[in-house]
Amino acid sequence: MPETTSRKQARAAQAAETRQRLIDTAVDLFADNPYDKVGVTDIVEAADVAHGLLFHYFGNKRGIYLEAxxxxxxxxxxxxxxxxxxxxxxxxxxxxxxxxxxxxxxxxxxxxxxxxxxxxxxxxxxxxxxxxxxxxxxxxxxxxxxxxxxxxxxxxxxxxxxxxxxxxxxxxxxxxxxxxxxxxxxxxxxxxxxxxxxxxxxxxxxxxxxxxxxxxxxxxxxxxxxx
The missing domain is CATH 1.10.357.10 (Tetracycline Repressor, domain 2)
Incomplete structure (x- = not known):
């Protein structure tokens, strides 16, 4: 059964919210700590999202650092x-x-x-x-x-x-x-x-x-x- 438009929109909104939450969390962590002292695990745990989502949206730690x-x-x-x-x-x-x-x-x-x-x-x-x-x-x-x-x-x-x-x-x-x-x-x-x-x-x-x-x-x- 094809995905409805409303469901697609809801998924897109949730994805955007998750991505922004990761960025906001990274900004906070990198604002308080040097780059080398912040790990991917620190970011995803503080943002309360699945570990793989950071790599999905940003590729690696440097990717989310640049977004921050x-x-x-x-x-x-x-x-x-x-x-x-x-x-x-x-x-x-x-x-x-x-x-x-x-x-x-x-x-x-x-x-x-x-x-x-x-x-x-x-x-x-x-x-x-x-x-x-x-x-x-x-x-x-x-x-x-x-x-x-x-x-x-x-x-x-x-x-x-x-x-x-x-x-x-x-x-x-x-x-x-x-x-x-x-x-x-x-x-x-x-x-x-x-x-x-x-x-x-x-x-x-x-x-x-x-x-x-x-x-x-x-x-x-x-x-x-x-x-």
Missing amino acids: MRATADGLSQSFANLPDGAPDVQIRAALAAHLTHLRTHRGLALRMILGGRGADPEAWQVFEDARTGALIAGATLLGLDPHNAAVALAGRAAVAAIDETTARWLDDTAFSVDAMVEMLIHVIAACLETAPLLDPTVSVTAAVATILGGDIERAVSRGFSE
Whole structure:
């Protein structure tokens, strides 16, 4: 007797739920433990699923580890995907706050993504790199800058490098609040943006810097930068 459509849908939903439960469990375990300290048995027992299902959905431990990395990176991407209504500076602050909160929640994976480097695990690094590229494009666009301009892109990369290093140190010792870190990072981004015209004099960043500082163009100019 052919399987009914409703039964197929129910099986597909159950499979999707099981797969997601494995990913969520892997994220939690890898966030708290180094890769080598987490075994397949640890994941399936914590997820309460049959041992063979992990291999069915992900192939091996590395497969589910990469999915855990993608899930964490997707969470970072959502920082710029679900922005609140408001002025660009409000949206960017909200994105940074969401970014820091997500990294703090998934500290172990976050530190491996930020500090791992290409040599440690190129494929896992690329997952994080794709998420950062999306955030850079979204941020530049929000500030009215061309994200594909070489000078703007390089200034953005400088900001990302500074944010990564600062965030990694913060995750090791979260003595400062998320709000305080957001304000610091806002000024880091503004300072990096101000270097773009040094590479390309045709690029104007005064309005973007004023925007990220809350719309205060006099404050932006008074920082000592002139295009």
